[in-house]
Amino acid sequence: MTVAAERQAAQEQVKTMTMVAAVNDALRVALERDDKVMLFGEDVGMGGVFRASDNLQNLFGEERVFNTPLSEAGIMGLAVGLGIAGEKPIAELQFAGFIYPALEQINAQIGRYRQRTQGNFPLSMVVRAPYGGGIHSPEMHADSPEGLVAAVPGVKIVIPSTPYDAKGLLLAAVDDPDPVFFFESIKLYRSVKGEVPTGHYTVPLGKARIAREGDDCTVLCYGGMVEVCEEAAVAAAAAGVNVEVVDLRSIVPLDFETISESVKKTGRVVIVHEAARRMGFGAELSARIAEELIEYLHAPITRVTGWDAPYPPFTAAEHMYRPDAARVAAGIRKVLDY
Amino acid sequence: MTAALTLPPDPRLEGTLSVLSPSGELLRPDLVPGDEILLKLYTGMRRARVFDDRAMVLQRQGKLGVYPCFGGMEATQVGAALALQDGDWVLPTYRGTALAMMRGMTLAQILLAWRGHPAGYQVDPKLHILPFYIPIANQIPHTAGIALAEKRRGTGLLAMAFIGDGGTSEGDFHVGVNFAGAFCAPAIFVIENNGWAISTPTSVQTAAKNLASRAEGYGMPGIRVDGNDVLAMYHVTLEAAERARRGEGPTLIEAITYRILPHTSSDDPKRYRQETEADAWRGRDPGMRLRAYLESRGMWSEEQEQDVMKGMEAEIKAAMLEADQAAPIEPEALLEHIYAEPLAEMKDQLAEIRALEALK
Numbered sequence: 001m002t003v004a005a006e007r008q009a010a011q012e013q014v015k016t017m018t019m020v021a022a023v024n025d026a027l028r029v030a031l032e033r034d035d036k037v038m039l040f041g042e043d044v045g046m047g048g049v050f051r052a053s054d055n056l057q058n059l060f061g062e063e064r065v066f067n068t069p070l071s072e073a074g075i076m077g078l079a080v081g082l083g084i085a086g087e088k089p090i091a092e093l094q095f096a097g098f099i100y101p102a103l104e105q106i107n108a109q110i111g112r113y114r115q116r117t118q119g120n121f122p123l124s125m126v127v128r129a130p131y132g133g134g135i136h137s138p139e140m141h142a143d144s145p146e147g148l149v150a151a152v153p154g155v156k157i158v159i160p161s162t163p164y165d166a167k168g169l170l171l172a173a174v175d176d177p178d179p180v181f182f183f184e185s186i187k188l189y190r191s192v193k194g195e196v197p198t199g200h201y202t203v204p205l206g207k208a209r210i211a212r213e214g215d216d217c218t219v220l221c222y223g224g225m226v227e228v229c230e231e232a233a234v235a236a237a238a239a240g241v242n243v244e245v246v247d248l249r250s251i252v253p254l255d256f257e258t259i260s261e262s263v264k265k266t267g268r269v270v271i272v273h274e275a276a277r278r279m280g281f282g283a284e285l286s287a288r289i290a291e292e293l294i295e296y297l298h299a300p301i302t303r304v305t306g307w308d309a310p311y312p313p314f315t316a317a318e319h320m321y322r323p324d325a326a327r328v329a330a331g332i333r334k335v336l337d338y
Numbered sequence: 339m340t341a342a343l344t345l346p347p348d349p350r351l352e353g354t355l356s357v358l359s360p361s362g363e364l365l366r367p368d369l370v371p372g373d374e375i376l377l378k379l380y381t382g383m384r385r386a387r388v389f390d391d392r393a394m395v396l397q398r399q400g401k402l403g404v405y406p407c408f409g410g411m412e413a414t415q416v417g418a419a420l421a422l423q424d425g426d427w428v429l430p431t432y433r434g435t436a437l438a439m440m441r442g443m444t445l446a447q448i449l450l451a452w453r454g455h456p457a458g459y460q461v462d463p464k465l466h467i468l469p470f471y472i473p474i475a476n477q478i479p480h481t482a483g484i485a486l487a488e489k490r491r492g493t494g495l496l497a498m499a500f501i502g503d504g505g506t507s508e509g510d511f512h513v514g515v516n517f518a519g520a521f522c523a524p525a526i527f528v529i530e531n532n533g534w535a536i537s538t539p540t541s542v543q544t545a546a547k548n549l550a551s552r553a554e555g556y557g558m559p560g561i562r563v564d565g566n567d568v569l570a571m572y573h574v575t576l577e578a579a580e581r582a583r584r585g586e587g588p589t590l591i592e593a594i595t596y597r598i599l600p601h602t603s604s605d606d607p608k609r610y611r612q613e614t615e616a617d618a619w620r621g622r623d624p625g626m627r628l629r630a631y632l633e634s635r636g637m638w639s640e641e642q643e644q645d646v647m648k649g650m651e652a653e654i655k656a657a658m659l660e661a662d663q664a665a666p667i668e669p670e671a672l673l674e675h676i677y678a679e680p681l682a683e684m685k686d687q688l689a690e691i692r693a694l695e696a697l698k
Contacts, residue, residue, distance in 0.1 A: 038490075063490060068517065068520075069516055069517060069520050071513045071516070071517070073479065073509060073510055073513050074479050074482070074513035074514065074516070074517045076479070077476065077478070077479020077480055077482070077483060077510065077513065077514060077517075078479055078482055078483040078486065078517055079483065080479070080480045080483055081479065081480035081481060081482060081483015081484040081485070081486070081487065081497070082483040082484070082486060082487050083483075084468070084480065084483070084484055085427070085483065085484045085487035085488065086487065087487045087490070089483075101509070104473070104476065104510070105476060105479070105510075108473040108476055109473070109476050109480070114675050114676065114677070114678075115459075115674070115675040115676050116459060116469050117459060117461070117463070117468075117469055117675075118456055118459045118460040118675055119674075119675045120460070120461065120462075120463040121463060121468070122678060153676050154676045154677065156677075176678075177677075177678035178677050178678055252681070253681050253682070254681075254683075256682065256683075
């Protein structure tokens with residue numbers, strides 16, 4: 001099918017999907033379009049623990065969709081080798097909280113390979129990982145390690161918040177010439193639904209989305225926090241406060257232009273993420289806004305984040321750790337009342 | 339040569355395959371390759387050794403950065419390299435200069451790489467020689483991935499990685515060899531067991547009797563070979579390569595050799611080991627061994643030796659001139675090739691570096 005024909009087909013057929021179904025659909029399209037695309041990880045052949053790769057082995061065979069031995073470093077390293085050799089690997093980490101054994105491959109190899117070979121061996125590869133809390137998962141299963149990965153030059157990080165974006169961004173990630181980490185909010189997998197074209201389409205990496213317009217305060221968020229922030233914004237609207245919710249979609253590359261426009265308009269910033277506050281991605285956002293936009297600020301930047309503690313292994317304590325609409329609302333009040 | 343005859347047996351070599359004795363006597367007539375290969379193996383080792391000797395001098399003169407020398411270990415890399423075909427992939431360690439030379443990386447590129455110049459990282463991708471791996475053992479899972487790609491494409495090509503004895507203690511070694519075994523991927527893993535990981539002897543790395551024995555746990559053959567015997571090394575690698583190409587999966591080769599020189603130009607081995615140990619291994623020199631055999635067959639003369647030496651000296655001189663002419667490193671080099679297209683903030687940072695450099 002030509003690109004134009006594909007676009008037309010994509011526009012014609014639209015289905016209501018959950019986010020995990022949209023991810024599954026993106027993977028199907030990617031595998032269908034390019035023979036070089038391979039999908040692998042722990043239990044991926046059988047659909048994966050969240051069923052994101054459901055039925056794909058049936059459709060594309062065990063050569064292209066397969067289980068690996070259990071090792072995150074091995075899965076990352078295998079993807080690097082396949083990428084060097086010209087394949088298009090999509091690797092799944094079962095949970096982003098299992099990324100730690102793979103950090104050496106990410107830091108020492110994935111981020112550096114293009115420069116180490118002066119562009120001769122770029123790694124076009126995608127790493128998908130379910131991340132974040134909100135579903136009462138066991139210890140380590142709810143971590144948000146995007147900040148750790150964002151500290152590595154050479155990789156991109158995409159975190160969708162809607163089914164439409166999940167599919168379009170994932171397909172853009174597959175086409176991208178650089179290694180892309182794609183974090184999928186576990187909480188959003190089945191809690192959000194939306195209209196998704198069944199064909200191929202892409203949402204460009206590095207373009208933020210204004211999830212809700214407003215001119216009193218800017219809330220910067222991504223992934224699982226977007227619905228929480230929208231809820232807080234609805235509550236604020238009832239009290240006469242217009243909150244602009246900016247869904248960053250990707251944190252590397254960062255769409256600082258959109259952030260800048262919003263901050264210039266509102267003069268007040270709340271940054272929201274699930275990861276611990278110290279050295280979380282909010283620290284980078286806050287620093288850049290302070291460096292480049294301080295004269296537009298009417299109040300100090302406020303961060304609403306996880307605490308400087310591990311994501312609680314005690315599921316009954318999860319509600320105290322993961323930001324909710326009430327905490328975001330308190331953050332909004334704080335920057336407005338300053 | 340006669341000194342080698344009186345060498346005490348080394349327990350590290352127990353059970354390894356040898357084709358030639360340390361003094362060059364033929365032990366396995368059935369495993370001797372053709373004359374052309376014999377000469378290639380010898381000249382490959384000789385050239386590598388001349389380069390290594392000269393590189394250490396250049397480092398002392400401040401013309402190279404830290405340099406990881408390999409003199410005395412060249413048989414392992416040269417024998418393995420010659421057993422491969424064009425298109426096969428090799429993943430060297432930082433001590434892989436002989437391997438890189440054999441696979442077509444130019445001397446100027448090698449010199450530039452050890453000067454930390456970007457041009458030394460600009461190697462023709464078609465050669466399938468990947469950059470010297472500085473982080474320990476990261477290349478092992480990559481080898482599994484590349485080998486899996488070749489298997490999937492049905493090319494008959496393979497991937498061969500080197501690693502030191504110390505590197506086998508890293509998680510990535512286990513992970514990568516296990517993946518290759520599980521996927522029945524066409525891979526060869528060569529452990530260059532040179533006895534020392536800087537100051538740590540192999541006996542501190544593992545309680546295992548030897549490193550090749552681990553192969554059984556990964557479901558593949560484990561071969562122990564005299565790594566200073568280039569004919570033995572060539573033979574076992576060729577067998578492993580044929581096995582890989584037949585679709586029978588990977589092989590783990592433990593080549594027993596010895597690092598008679600320091601770990602790098604920055605290391606002083608006198609701090610941690612007796613030089614008598616190194617002296618015994620000087621008597622097992624791989625070049626002397628093959629030369630004695632070639633001379634016994636009338637295939638090599640002092641004149642030919644001098645030709646190789648002089649030719650190599652001239653090549654190194656020319657390579658140094660070429661390396662000296664490499665363009666100076668511009669600020670772009672820091673931020674280039676990190677992404678296909680630089681990110682917006684990187685463009686700002688490049689402007690900052692340029693401005694700072696202009697002030698100097």
